[in-house]
Amino acid sequence: MGEEQREPWVVGVSGASGTPYAAATINGLLDAGESVDLVVSRAARLTLIDETGRPFRDAHWREDLAAWLGRKEDALDDAVRYHPAGDLAAGPSSGSYPAKGMIVVPASTAAVAGIALGLSKDLLQRAASVTLKERRRLVVCLRETPLSGVTLRQLVALHDEGAVVLPASPGFYAGGSTAQELVDFVAGRVLDAAGVPHGLYRRWSGELGEARVARAE
Structure with a gap:
């Protein structure tokens, strides 16, 4: 795929429990022929170890991502780019960087707060803020329960800014x-x-639905 043609989905993985949701979403994007720019937060690395038993390392990200997704490492070369969460100079931090939109999955309450308040404390939050300001599609897959009033208000703020708030239900x-x-x-x-x-x-x-009603009768 030529550089001028590449228009990825930015996928941000935050520290909430739910890394299987992220893996299934990334695999779905790749199966659909989409390219992905991946950002994994520092907290998400800890969650990945807890939920998969494997680390996620900057220096070995292809190997670690391939093992996480259950895909061959060489199949990721053209389709996926990885950006460390601390790299605020990476492409997705700029509105001029071509992207179709962004998916945050799973989204922690900390990530929700950072995006809603425009804190941009790491690349995940910055890329999400850029997605909103550029009026691109932002899907926030929250994995938390119960929700405090503060988080509910922040989710409403994201909705009002144009994001799709999609609880992991x-x-x-x-x-x-x-x-x-x-x-x-x-x-x-x-x-x-x-x-x-x-x-x-x-x-x-x-x-x-009709088939299920018939069985019930």
Whole structure:
């Protein structure tokens, strides 16, 4: 893919629990032929170790990302770029950097606060602020419960700025019977909000509802 043609999705992974949601979302983007600019926060590195048992290191990011996603390392070369969270000079920090939009998955309450207040304390927050000011699509997949009044107000502020606030709430009507199927449902809804086609879950239809009513009777 030529440099002038590349228009990635920026994916920010914050420190909230829910790294499987991030992996499924990134895999969905790659399966759809999209390119990805990845930002992993410092807190997310700790969560990754807790939830996957593997580190995520700047110097070995391809190896670590391939293991996390279950993909071959060489398959990431043209599709993914990684930017350390402390690199505020990276491309996604500027509005002139071409990007389709940004997905923050999972989004911690700290990330929500930083984006809503425009703190730009790291590249994840800065890239999200840029996405808002450039009127690009921003999807914030919050993974936290319960929510305080402060966080609720910050989420409303993000909504009012044009972001899609998408809690990590799996739907059981799609027939998910495994944890991965429920993860894929959330990732699919994230991709729906981003406008990216996928086949991660079975969509609701009138026929599906009628069949279930018939079985119940």
